[in-house]
Amino acid sequence: MSKITNTTVRAITKEEIEAIKLFYDAWKKKQPELLDEVCTPNWQDIPLAPGQKEGPIGLQEIMKKLIETFPDIEIIIHEIFGTHERAGVRAELIFTHDKELLGIPPVNKKVTIALHEFHYLKDGKLTHTWHLEDWFGLLIKSDVWSANRL
Numbered sequence: 207m208s209k210i211t212n213t214t215v216r217a218i219t220k221e222e223i224e225a226i227k228l229f230y231d232a233w234k235k236k237q238p239e240l241l242d243e244v245c246t247p248n249w250q251d252i253p254l255a256p257g258q259k260e261g262p263i264g265l266q267e268i269m270k271k272l273i274e275t276f277p278d279i280e281i282i283i284h285e286i287f288g289t290h291e292r293a294g295v296r297a298e299l300i301f302t303h304d305k306e307l308l309g310i311p312p313v314n315k316k317v318t319i320a321l322h323e324f325h326y327l328k329d330g331k332l333t334h335t336w337h338l339e340d341w342f343g344l345l346i347k348s349d350v351w352s353a354n355r356l
Contacts, residue, residue, distance in 0.1 A: 216290035221330045226286055226293055229325075229332060233281045236273050238266035250334045276301040281321065291328060297321040299339065303348070308341065313348045 225244050232240035241249075241262040251258070251265050258264040272279055279301035287294050299319040304312045319340050326334040345351040 218286075218288045218290060218293055219330075222288075222290070222293060222327050223286055225327060225330050225332060226295060226325060227283070229335075230281045230283055230295075230297065233269065233273075233279065238269040238273075241266055241269075245332045246328070249332055252334060252336045272301075275305055275307070276303070278302050278316075288325075291326060293325045293327065295321070295323045295325070297323070303344070307344070310344055310348050310350055317344060317347050319344055 228240055228244045232238055232244075245262045247261060249262055250260070254260065254264065255268060258268060279299065281297050281299055283295060283297045285294075285296040297320075299321055300316060302315065303310075303317045304314050306312060320343065321337065321339055323335055323337045325332050342351070
C-alpha cells in the first residue's frame with residue numbers, strides 16, 4: 207500500500223498575476239518593450255512562429271508588425287487561473303481584419319481569435335509561455351474554409 211502525502215499547493219501570487227497582466231498590457235499599451243520587464247531574458251515562446259527569434263525580442267518583433275498592420279489590435283483577458291509559478295490565461299485577440307494575414311484575405315470587419323496560454327513563472331517573471339491561437343476560426347470567419355470545401 208502506498209503512502210499518501212499531504213502536499214500543499216501554493217496559490218498564484220498577486221505579483222505573478224500582475225506580471226501576467228503586464229505581459230498582455232504590452233499589447234494594450236502598444237509597448238512591446240514591456241516584455242523586457244516581465245519576461246526573463248531567455249523566456250521561451252512555445253511554439254515559435256516561422257522565422258521568430260528566441261526570447262522576448264522575437265515576440266516584440268511580431269507585436270510591432272501586428273500593431274503596425276492592425277492598429278486597433280487588442281487582447282482581452284477573460285480569466286487568469288493557476289498556482290504558484292504556473293498560470294493559464296483564457297483571452298481573445300480582437301482586431302479589424304482589413305489586410306491580408308497569414309495568407310487569409312481581409313474580411314473588413316472586427317474578428318476575434320480565441321487565445322489559450324500557459325505560463326511558467328519564476329521570481330515574478332515569465333520563463334515559458336505555451337500558446338494556442340484559434341487561427342482555424344479566422345479561416346472560417348473569412349470564408350476561406352467552409353463546409354462546401356470539405
